[in-house]
Amino acid sequence: MRRMLALAATSGLLAGTLFSSATVLAQGADQDLVKRGEYLVTAGDCVACHTGPEGKKFAGNYALNTPIGKIMTPNLTPDKETGLGNWSEEEFYRAFHDGIGKDGSYLYPAFPFAWYTKVTRDDVKAIYAYLQSLEPVKNPRKASEIPFPFSIRTALVTWRTAFFTAGEFKPDPNASAEVNRGGYLVEGLGHCGMCHNENKIVGNSGLAGKLGGGVIDGWYAPNITPDDHQGIGSWTDEQVATYLKTGAAPGNKPGVAAGPMRQTIEESLSKLTDADIKAMVAYLRTQKAKETYKVKDLQAFDQPNAPGASVYLSYCSSCHKPDGRGVEGAIPALAGNTSVQSAGPQTVINVVLGGLAAQNGYASMPAVGQGMTDQQIAAVTDYVRNSWGNKAPVISDKGVVSDARANIQTMLAGNAACSAVGNANLARAIEATGTAEQLKSLKQEEFVPRLNAILPKLKAEAAGASDDDIVNGLTATFCRVAKDTNFYADAPWHAVIGSFGNVAYSQLKSPEKQASTQVPAGPAPSRN
Known part of the structure; x- marks a missing residue:
């Protein structure tokens, strides 16, 4: 190396050649870093929360409806006035790892830093490089709607003290490399517990009903622990992996993905490598099986005389069949469908009211609930969740249907704009x-x-x-x-x-x- 430098000093031509080669190598390294960052950003599904209704990717102003109010997401493009253009890599790392903003204020846990803190510094560097490579978009952040006292950010110190501990993911020395890779993704960038933990306000702590299922944005994110009835215990590894990749699985066991999960699959999970998907499945298999309700404690449900039986026959049986088995490859089965039997009825209700687009070779489902009363929807939801061997809690909060009707807006329901042609x-x-x-x-x-x-x-x-x-x-x-x-x-x-x-x-x-x-x-x- 010293000889090369000495020769370069005596030859302007050679010096220029060496400089050019070094520049190319540096640019290649930068491109590799950006490419890796793009994959990691995809794994974190950052686009979902940081793309507003106007459709400018990563430009923010998506409204997050949280228990403490409506939070508008920030602009992640490198615009110097409204985005990350003036953020240093160190400032970005502090936000990602510690949940502290550029100005030193605490960030609300709607930003999943309680999971992102587990991401390695090298991976955060790659994420920063990718975001800085995007085209800048000037998009000032709109004001959030957070009432007092939650609007006082210093009050977040109580939450942080109780529920947040910064620190990168620590591999389990007794687990395989595959399981540890899956744990890094599930517990870190994938932030699966953000939706699938029972209690969202406490972040990723042990008090959160880890991965046992819970309500998120009016949908029910199901139990993804290895429980045989309510979780993925009765699914094969192939079924879980295929579902994560496509939103459906062989055997119709989980039905098809809907709501936020479908978006997560389309924007994130479907783009991950098969090895990473398999690793996530392997990690989920190691988790403690969790029951979100006791089957023995379910209310008696007299199927033949159930109020929802006649509603089902009128609105649902022509496709899903009287025995709930659907049509293989065309209409998802309801019988034995673990998603249908989740602790919460929200997803079933939302699909009945909002319909589903065609996916994975299955026909689209009309928004039949728009022609039904709230009472009919509640009755048929209870019916499909407790027929043909299905077992799930009956609806106790009768307002859950009217709440869903007020919030569901889809093209098929007729109360939203017509969708764009995606292809x-x-x-x-x-x-x-x-x-x-x-x-x-x-x-x-x-x-x-x-x-x-x-x-x-x-x-x-x-x-x-x-x-x-x-x-x-x-x-x-x-x-x-x-x-x-x-x-x-x-x-x-x-x-x-x-x-x-x-x-x-x-x-x-x-x-x-x-x-x-x-x-x-x-x-x-x-x-x-």
Whole structure:
């Protein structure tokens, strides 16, 4: 090395060559660091909380509804005025590891630093490098709505003293490298307990009902401990791993992911390596099985005479079948579904009210609850959670349905904006084939022949688009061209769009069948 430096000093050309090589190597190292940081940010699903309604990724202003009020998330782009542009790496590490902001104030635990503190300094450095590589977005942070006394940040010292201890993840010397890697992800960047712990306000402490399930943002995050009935104890490793990757699993055991979990899978877990997913499963297997309710303490549920039986037969049985087994590969089973049997009924209620988009080859589910009373929804929720061998607590808080109705906003429910066509190739194909124009002013009896004419051309034009993409893209397009017209004024919109989505799925899968699996989503949409 000394000889090289001496030669460089006597030769301007050689010095320039050495300098250029060193620069390239440094840039390569920086790019590797940024790339690793991107993976780690994905593992932490940072985009979910730091992307507001305007859709500017990582620019913040997403409203977190917490027990202490509404907290607006900050801008993570390197904008110098409104983002992290003037943050040093050390200041970023202190926020990530210790929960202390640039100005020295305590951060609210809505930011999961109680989990992120377990992330190594090298990984935090990579995360910082990636965020600093983003395009700056000027987006001033909106004011949070936190009432007194929670608005006084110094009061957070009580919470920190009781529940927060800073410190990186410590591998278990008696566990395998795979289990320790899974623990690092689950307990750190994955911050799984943020949703799946029973008590959210106490962070990741032992008092939090660790991974035993709990309510988050109006949804129920289920028990993910190895309990046989309420958790993942009866799932195979393949089922758990496939569910984390795709939102569904072989055997229909967990049904399909909905709500925040579906978003987490789409934005984060589906993008992790198979090795990391397997490691997370291996770690979850080592956790203590936890019962969130005792089966012996459940209220007696007389299935044949249950109030929800008639509701189920009217609204649900044509797809999910009278025995709750669904249709393999098309309609998820309810019988034996561990998600259905969670301690809380919120997820079932939200799906009934808001419907589900097509995913993992399963048909979309209409928002049938929009045509039901709160009492009917409560009754049918109790019915499916306690029939065909299912066992779960019956609803005790009758206000849970009305609360969900007030908060659920989806395209299928008819109370939210029409979704965008998520697949770019499909969006171009819809434009190129004039599909939107062909979906205008259709009578219900025209759904089948019109879709049969559209689908072959659309599939040919949108090479690579999945069946899920096509069903959801067509439904979103139909929503855009039909929702705000008077053409369907004589029928509930949730029934119209639910019927359309179901016909689209049926004709895509079996064009020769005249939509035999249509869901009775309420009064039939018609136009004379």
